[in-house]
Amino acid sequence: MEPILDKGQKRRDHLNEVYVEVDSADFRDVCHGLFIKQHALLRLMFATDEREKDGLFRIYVVFTVPGSDAFTIIVLPMKEDVPSFPSLTPMIPAAHWYEREICDLFGLVPEGHPDPRRLVFHEAFPANAHPLRKDWSISDAEKQEWGEGRAVKVPHPFLEVTGEGIVQIPVGPVHAGIIEPGHFRFSAIGETIFFLEPRLFYTHKGTEKQFEKLGFADGVKLAERVSGTSSFAHGAAYCMAVERMMGMEITEKAAAVRTLVLELERLYNHIGDMGNMCAGTALAVGYAKGAVIKERLMQLNVRLTGSRYLRGVNVVGGVTRDVYAQADDILKTLDWATKEYKDFMQLLTGSVSHMERITNTGRLSRDIARKLGVTGVAARASGLPDDIRKSHPHLLYDRLIFEAHTYEQGDVFARTMIRAEETECSISMIMALMESGYKGELAVPLKTAAPYASALGYAETPRGSLFYWVMADRDGRPLRVKLRSPSYCNWPAVPFAVHGNIVPDFPLCNKSFNLSYSGTDM
Amino acid sequence: MLKEIFKNVFTKKKAIPFPEGFDVDPDQAVKVIDFQRKIDTIFHRSLRIRFVDAGSCNACEWEGTALMNPIYDIQRFGIDFVASPRHADLLLVSGPVTRQMELALRRTYAAMPEPKLVVACGDCAMNGGIYQGNYAVTDGVGNVIPVDGHIPGCPPTPTAILLGLSTIIDKFTK
Ligand code: SF4
Numbered sequence: 001m002e003p004i005l006d007k008g009q010k011r012r013d014h015l016n017e018v019y020v021e022v023d024s025a026d027f028r029d030v031c032h033g034l035f036i037k038q039h040a041l042l043r044l045m046f047a048t049d050e051r052e053k054d055g056l057f058r059i060y061v062v063f064t065v066p067g068s069d070a071f072t073i074i075v076l077p078m079k080e081d082v083p084s085f086p087s088l089t090p091m092i093p094a095a096h097w098y099e100r101e102i103c104d105l106f107g108l109v110p111e112g113h114p115d116p117r118r119l120v121f122h123e124a125f126p127a128n129a130h131p132l133r134k135d136w137s138i139s140d141a142e143k144q145e146w147g148e149g150r151a152v153k154v155p156h157p158f159l160e161v162t163g164e165g166i167v168q169i170p171v172g173p174v175h176a177g178i179i180e181p182g183h184f185r186f187s188a189i190g191e192t193i194f195f196l197e198p199r200l201f202y203t204h205k206g207t208e209k210q211f212e213k214l215g216f217a218d219g220v221k222l223a224e225r226v227s228g229t230s231s232f233a234h235g236a237a238y239c240m241a242v243e244r245m246m247g248m249e250i251t252e253k254a255a256a257v258r259t260l261v262l263e264l265e266r267l268y269n270h271i272g273d274m275g276n277m278c279a280g281t282a283l284a285v286g287y288a289k290g291a292v293i294k295e296r297l298m299q300l301n302v303r304l305t306g307s308r309y310l311r312g313v314n315v316v317g318g319v320t321r322d323v324y325a326q327a328d329d330i331l332k333t334l335d336w337a338t339k340e341y342k343d344f345m346q347l348l349t350g351s352v353s354h355m356e357r358i359t360n361t362g363r364l365s366r367d368i369a370r371k372l373g374v375t376g377v378a379a380r381a382s383g384l385p386d387d388i389r390k391s392h393p394h395l396l397y398d399r400l401i402f403e404a405h406t407y408e409q410g411d412v413f414a415r416t417m418i419r420a421e422e423t424e425c426s427i428s429m430i431m432a433l434m435e436s437g438y439k440g441e442l443a444v445p446l447k448t449a450a451p452y453a454s455a456l457g458y459a460e461t462p463r464g465s466l467f468y469w470v471m472a473d474r475d476g477r478p479l480r481v482k483l484r485s486p487s488y489c490n491w492p493a494v495p496f497a498v499h500g501n502i503v504p505d506f507p508l509c510n511k512s513f514n515l516s517y518s519g520t521d522m
Numbered sequence: 523m524l525k526e527i528f529k530n531v532f533t534k535k536k537a538i539p540f541p542e543g544f545d546v547d548p549d550q551a552v553k554v555i556d557f558q559r560k561i562d563t564i565f566h567r568s569l570r571i572r573f574v575d576a577g578s579c580n581a582c583e584w585e586g587t588a589l590m591n592p593i594y595d596i597q598r599f600g601i602d603f604v605a606s607p608r609h610a611d612l613l614l615v616s617g618p619v620t621r622q623m624e625l626a627l628r629r630t631y632a633a634m635p636e637p638k639l640v641v642a643c644g645d646c647a648m649n650g651g652i653y654q655g656n657y658a659v660t661d662g663v664g665n666v667i668p669v670d671g672h673i674p675g676c677p678p679t680p681t682a683i684l685l686g687l688s689t690i691i692d693k694f695t696k
Contacts, residue, residue, distance in 0.1 A: 122622045131657050138657055173626050176605035178573045178586045181623055202622045203577040206658035213655075222652050228581025228677065291591035298588075308679060309581050518579045 015244060016392070017456055021075045028086045030074055031061055035092045040065045040072065041386070042373050044467050044484040045088075045098035047106045049134045051080060052474065053452055057108055059085055060469070061095075062456070069392050071456060078108065087113040094373030097492060105132040105208075117157060120201045120521075131209055132480075161187035161195045169503065173202045180517035184506075191502040196495040203521040211481035216242050216470070217316050217446060219481065223468070224311045227485055227519035231307075232265045233461035234468075234483075234519075235314035240394065241457025241468040242316045246447040251440025252396075254318035259396040260433050261310055261323060262459065263426040264330075268297040269462035270419040270426070271341060273514045274348065277416060280508030281357040289344045293337055300333040318443025327434050338427055345420060358412040362509030364497040365410060374493045376464015376486045378513055381418045382410035388460040400429050410497075412512040449476040461486055463514065485519030544593055546681055554681075557688035558599055564691065565611070567600035572610035572634070576627050576666075577659065578617030581677040582644040586614065588680045596684070607633040612691070616677075618646040618659040619666050631667045640669050641690055643683060645676045 010021040022030050034040040040063040048058050059076040076085055087110035088095040099110035100119035107130035110116075121129065130136055166187050173181035183199040207226055211219050223238035224231040236258050243250060250258075275290015298308045304323045305313050313319050323330070348354055364374070369382040379386040387404035389397045405421045407414035449472035457468040464486030473479035490513055498509045546554060561569055575583045589596040590603065604610050607630045619627060631640065642663040645651035650661035663669050673686030 124621045124624070129657075173623065174574055174630055178575075178583045178603055180575050180578070180580055180583065181626065202626070203575070203617065203620055204622055204658050205577055205618065205620055205653045206656040207653075209658075210653060210656050225579045225581075225652055225676070228579045228584060231581065288592045291588075292593060295588060295591050295593050308585075309677070311676075516580055518577070 014455060016069050017071045017073055019073045019075055021077065024076060024078070024086060027059075027074070027076045028088065028091070031063075031088050032091045034063045034065070034072060034074075038065050041370075042092055042094040043071070043465070044469070044482070045095055045102070046469065046480075046482040046484075047102045047108055047132075048471060048480045048482075049106065049132060050452075050471075050479070051134060052479075055080065057083065057106065059102065059108070061088070062467070062469075064391065066391070071392075083107060084109040084111050086111055089113050089115075093371045094489070097488065104130070106130055107133065120204055122201065123156065131206060156199065158185050158199075159195070159197050165189050166194060182517050186503060186506075188503055191504070193498050193501055193503055193506065196498050196506075198491060198494060200491060200517060201521045203518050205518075205522065207522040208481055208483065211483075212478045214478075216246075216449065216472075216478055219478065220314055220316060221311075223483070224309075224314070226483060226522070227461075227487070227516040228309055229269055229516065230265065230461040230463065230466070230485070230519065232261050232310040232313065233459040233466055234485075235311070236262060236395075237457045237459040237466050237468045238470075238481075238483075239314050239316050239457065240459070241455050241470045242449075244455035244457060245453045245470050245472065246316075246449050248317055248444055248447055250318050250444060251438075251442075253322070253438040253440040254442060254444075255395045256433060256438040257313070257319045257321070257323055257442075259400075260430060261305070261313060262395070263429050263433075264297070264301065264304075265310055266462045267337075267423060267426045267430075268294050268301070269514075270423045271297065271337075271344070273462070273511070274344070274416060274419055274423075276514070277358070277412070277508065277511050278348070278354065280505075280511045281354045283348075283351055283354045286344070286347055286351065286354065289340070289347060293340050293344065296333065297337060300329065303329055315443055317446050318441065320442065322442060324434065324438070330430070330434065334427060334430060341423060348416070355413070357505075357508065358416060358512070360409075361412045361505050362497040362501060362512055363409070363411045364493055366408075368496050369410070369493060372493050372496075373489045374464075375489045376461070377415055377418050377422075378490050378493060379464065380404060380406045381414035383408045386465065388458050388465040392458060394458070396433065400432060402429060412508060415512040451476065452479070463487060463516065463519075464490065483522065485516060485522075487515035487517070487520045490515055491520055544681075550681060550685065553685050553688060557684065560688060560691060561600045565600065569599075569601045569612065569687075569691070570604045570610050571601060571612045571614050572607045572630065573603055573614045573616070574627060574630050576615050576617040576623040576647070576663065577620035577653075578644065578646060578677075582616035582646070585677045585680050585683060586616070586643070589683060594680045594684070599684075601687075607631075608635065610634050610638070612639045612641060612687075613667075614641050614643050614683075615663045616643045616647050618650040618653045618656075618661060619663055620659050622658075624660055624666055627663075627666055639671075639690065640667055641687065642669050642672045643686075644678060645674060648672045648674065651676065 012019040043062040045061045057078040061074040063072045104120040169186040172183040181202040185197045187195040224235045226234050272294035278286030364382045366383040385404040385406050390404045451474050454471035459466050467484045469482040471480045573586050647663045653659045671690030
């Protein structure tokens with residue numbers, strides 16, 4: 001990266017994070033250089049309101065260059081009276097949602113963004129609402145104005161596809177099954193999907209603002225409630241960020257517990273997801289079988305941690321429970337699960353109707369996946385070996401032997417097979433972890449954060465890479481907590497994957513990505 | 523096998539069988555059986571539920587989904603989740619009700635035929651839970667539509683949802 005960045009910019013290193021401050025004239029060139037010449041991945045992008053420190057807003061763009069553990073973080077400071085920055089989206093499509101989000105939450109405008117519509121906020125929110133600005137607040141009178149009345153007055157400008165034979169099919173936000181809310185606008189020719197525009201953020205709960213209220217230690221509880229099925233990974237990534245910011249080292253024991261439970265989480269999710277995909281192909285027996293294995297694994301979760309969603313284990317500084325004490329139970333349940341899982345896979349691969357339906361359905365090309373910054377299972381199924389466990393070894397992952405599994409096809413079949421291979425991999429990782437003993441306390445005491453200290457935390461959830469970035473304010477309380485769930489990167493890819501498929505295959509494609517709405521909407 | 527079927531059909535059912543893996547203690551088991559009786563008598567073996575996620579973290583509605591897996595198998599009680607509010611007797615709502623879901627929730631409620639019950643599922647739905655006081659949430663289902671009962675828990679387990687419903691549907695008989 002040196003040639004582009006070596007222009008005497010302000011540079012600050014913290015662990016594996018390299019912060020480089022640039023001005024707005026260089027901002028685009030530096031970012032484009034990283035993305036295009038060095039094939040860097042855009043991991044996340046966010047704004048902060050640091051006006052209490054030096055009167056500036058800042059934009060942070062986090063890149064990683066494949067093959068390196070370092071995070072290159074480009075920082076663009078911005079004065080309050082010129083609240084705009086050059087948009088990266090025209091060259092780096094992965095930036096498009098981040099920039100619209102920054103515009104909604106902070107009122108900082110991405111100049112030259114090809115799609116300047118609002119993203120996070122719907123009609124219910126007034127146009128001047130920028131809740132992550134520190135000086136923003138709402139009066140009760142303003143609150144009254146929100147909601148029902150406004151929603152009807154200003155309809156959302158959906159992208160329209162017109163032409164002979166094109167029909168619009170609006171679906172949601174409340175769907176037929178028990179799933180999360182989101183609106184889908186299909187433009188179809190007969191049964192074939194020509195264009196899909198998802199409209200999300202119905203479940204926007206102001207999570208990032210809530211983090212600022214809670215304080216660093218209590219934030220874990222909220223992190224665990226961002227996306228239920230990845231509760232543990234969220235907790236672990238959040239704790240990691242806070243620990244790195246405060247300069248805390250967790251013990252080997254705590255790291256071992258976190259690694260093990262992360263894999264347990266992946267296990268129940270992957271098996272459950274493969275079962276759910278059967279619901280999309282009407283293979284009822286497969287669905288039932290997947291659900292039973294998932295349920296038993298979740299009951300193991302209760303016995304180990306007291307929560308079906310593995311909540312309450314992570315704390316800043318370590319963990320609250322030593323799950324290794326119940327090694328027998330884990331081994332016994334895994335033994336059972338492995339056997340059942342083998343039957344289950346035989347059933348899936350032996351069902352011609354299922355296999356035919358998933359092959360070639362919902363293809364996502366490698367090129368689009370890279371440009372949109374797709375992550376996790378979806379990226380690996382499209383040939384991108386993106387796995388945070390491998391590329392940025394943390395916890396005990398550097399001691400375990402595993403590969404980032406990839407497939408080239410990018411279809412539902414590939415996403416199923418990635419999950420299948422990772423299930424087996426997770427089982428053997430858990431077994432390997434239980435072979436040795438680990439030293440140390442469960443948790444180390446909490447430290448305080450230095451003023452304006454910041455750090456990244458990350459984890460590989462069952463869906464893909466997850467990032468937290470935290471910064472303390474003058475008094476060591478949270479100034480900013482940014483979270484970027486894997487679903488946030490993968491949602492924009494869904495319309496590309498379903499293009500040219502038939503409408504009845506949409507649920508199947510959607511399930512194969514298995515994205516969290518809550519994690520995306522924050 | 524035939525003998526078994528014969529026995530099952532002609533003997534009066536005393537207890538519903540709990541499939542392997544259904545985690546209940548004896549105390550809860552009594553309640554579950556009582557629940558079965560209520561569904562039989564009050565709803566003629568047919569209680570239809572519409573589940574609406576009004577901003578949950580998705581754990582609550584995965585627990586709802588779990589109720590339909592072969593272990594809990596809620597259908598054997600005569601309960602089913604339906605696709606349309608027009609077919610529903612009971613509205614089960616999870617999440618703190620975000621500002622952006624408020625309208626959809628109101629409309630779902632309005633589309634249900636009378637008599638109808640509304641149950642708030644989970645701590646969030648009760649009072650906003652951990653999201654309480656945020657600019658983007660309305661702090662609970664009760665602030666948007668009339669609520670008949672709450673099921674506490676974060677998330678409530680499938681068994682807790684089952685037992686919670688059992689208590690709340692008593693209102694139908696009053
Ligand atoms: S009650 Fe808990 S589990 Fe349910 S939606 Fe709220 S945070 Fe999630």
